[in-house]
Amino acid sequence: MIDTHCHLDHPSFAADRALVLQRSIDAGIRQWIIPAIVLRHFSAMQALQTAHIHLAWGLHPLFYAEHPEDALNQLAEWLSHTPPLAIGEIGLDGFAPPASQDQQMHLFCGQLAMAQSLRLPVLLHVRKCHEEVLGVLKKSAFAYGGVVHAYSGSWQQAERYLERGFCLGIGGVVTRPQATRLREIVSRVADHALVLESDAPDLPPVACSGQRNEPAFIRHTVATLAQLRNCSADSIAESTTANARRILSLHPSNHMPPQE
Numbered sequence: 001m002i003d004t005h006c007h008l009d010h011p012s013f014a015a016d017r018a019l020v021l022q023r024s025i026d027a028g029i030r031q032w033i034i035p036a037i038v039l040r041h042f043s044a045m046q047a048l049q050t051a052h053i054h055l056a057w058g059l060h061p062l063f064y065a066e067h068p069e070d071a072l073n074q075l076a077e078w079l080s081h082t083p084p085l086a087i088g089e090i091g092l093d094g095f096a097p098p099a100s101q102d103q104q105m106h107l108f109c110g111q112l113a114m115a116q117s118l119r120l121p122v123l124l125h126v127r128k129c130h131e132e133v134l135g136v137l138k139k140s141a142f143a144y145g146g147v148v149h150a151y152s153g154s155w156q157q158a159e160r161y162l163e164r165g166f167c168l169g170i171g172g173v174v175t176r177p178q179a180t181r182l183r184e185i186v187s188r189v190a191d192h193a194l195v196l197e198s199d200a201p202d203l204p205p206v207a208c209s210g211q212r213n214e215p216a217f218i219r220h221t222v223a224t225l226a227q228l229r230n231c232s233a234d235s236i237a238e239s240t241t242a243n244a245r246r247i248l249s250l251h252p253s254n255h256m257p258p259q260e
């Protein structure tokens with residue numbers, strides 16, 4: 001399996017990152033993708049890169065106040081010598097103060113243009129802004145798809161993302177019985193639509209609530225997806241892995257990854 005969204009560079013993993021990775025290997029995960037948040041953490045993230053731990057570079061919309069004024073130029077410069085797997089995480093966050101909307105839009109459009117010119121997929125962070133994001137994707141004719149991380153939109157919006165070559169990132173939220181709209185969507189969407197993500201250290205599945213989330217907990221998400229889609233956990237693992245490889249141009253990795 002592939003964890004398409006985990007913040008393994010987060011300080012909460014500093015003391016036991018090797019153990020966290022080993023537990024996720026034991027749970028069947030073979031590749032991890034770390035999306036970036038702010039420029040000043042890029043170097044620390046880069047130190048974690050291996051043949052199995054992949055990086056995405058980007059400026060997170062919710063951290064708009066921490067991006068320097070020339071952040072887009074700095075990102076472009078970084079991308080010119082350190083090519084990533086994807087651009088992310090980028091997008092729009094409707095929970096942020098309305099005063100940040102213009103800056104969020106400026107950063108999102110600038111980064112989408114970079115992804116377009118580098119022919120890279122994007123890892124999208126979208127909360128309460130799916131219409132706006134879909135509008136930007138359409139207007140810019142963005143052609144390289146990606147993942148809508150921690151999908152929170154409607155069925156109709158999901159269909160429009162899928163038409164644009166995106167997959168829906170599904171994590172611990174789907175294990176919540178009250179997440180009725182999301183559970184309805186994942187129960188009837190096509191096999192090619194879903195990828196797995198932990199979003200560690202955030203959003204743990206219900207079975208691990210109150211704990212620091214980690215990639216190994218994806219097994220709970222897989223169990224819920226299997227139950228909702230009335231299929232085996234193996235078939236969820238198989239289809240989501242194939243989807244992540246297709247969307248992110250990842251090569252199969254069947255051998256055991258080294259510990260760190």
Ligand SMILES: [Zn+2]
Nearest residue numbers: 005035089199
């Ligand atoms: Zn994230």
